[in-house]
Amino acid sequence: MAAAEGNAAPQSSNHAAQPRSWHGIVLETLKRNDVRIIPYVPDRVLTGLIKGLHADPFFTTFPTAREEEAVGIVSGAWMGGVRGAVLMQTSGFATLANVLASLAIPYQIPLIMFVSERGTLGEFNYGQSLVCRTMRPVLDSLAMEHHTITRLDELEFIVDRSIKQAVTTQAPVALILSPLLTGGKVFDK
């Protein structure tokens, strides 16, 4: 069993010539930090990451019916000694206030969440833009650590440091993947 508080040593990742994709960097950083169980509720923006995770047997990657369910699963896994992370989109995060306030935070569980940000920078669905506005106020009202990642050159640093901080301080973190990083979802009809 892996010790929940053990720190994986950072490795240099030299993938020379080819520019690295954002999802490739996320996958490698998860692996380097021994984050293995990845339940998700899918999002088109996350497709590349989800495919990469499924293709890599290091990870146990699977869909759940609701984001809250995924939070329960990684919470149980962490208590059992295995780290996990949840993937979701903005509207999925909006379903989580209760589980954050009644499980992750009071039980001091290092819940690691990746949220692909919809609702801004070219949103075409008014409901998505409205629900997006609830995300940061909810995170702030619970005094939760969160970062909005906009730049590829900052991605690895933010993800790596945030995972380590979540584990060592036993506190959840939300990593918001901005359309500036991922390209987002655009109106195409």
Added chain:
Amino acid sequence: MDTAMRNTKVMNRFDLTSRLLAKLQNEEAVIGGIGNTNFDLWAAGHRPQNFYMLGSMGLAFPIALGVALAQPERRVFALEGDGSLLMQLGSLTTIATLAPANLTMVVMDNGIYQITGAQPTPAAEVGDIVAIAAASGLPNSAWAHDEEDFERLVEEALSATGPTLIGVRIDDKPGVGTTRRDPVQIRERFMLGLGVREPL
């Protein structure tokens, strides 16, 4: 699959929880769902491998699934109320897909939200939890006909090769005890009990 709910005896949550714990000899993990379900787990006698939920209604099975995935050598039991399970029916399909052999789910079904004033659940007159579980891809789902049948199903579950679900009809009695509401200590002691932590 045995979905003959209406022929099952109405039993008692605390009694069944005590019978379950008496069968556990190998440090099996037990996750108690919100409210009366974990109150009776607490009252039946604290074990280091017990986890008590003080919120997050509906997540007993997902939390237990996480423990079961992390520790495949350990048997994991989850105790959940029918009202709670109705909030996360989709989790049954997740469990069916991952099919952890070491996970057993027990649904305490009284058809009511006992703790909030005994209002009937929307499923009370129409739904059959065990049939729903079977249709979700969990063929090893059965109603316990009486206490002896429950004990038999628990013993079967202890050596099962796939996830199992046991439905029990229970009365409208409240929980016998009240869990101490100390989430950090509950979580830390559970991790000690699972061998993940060492004492300071």
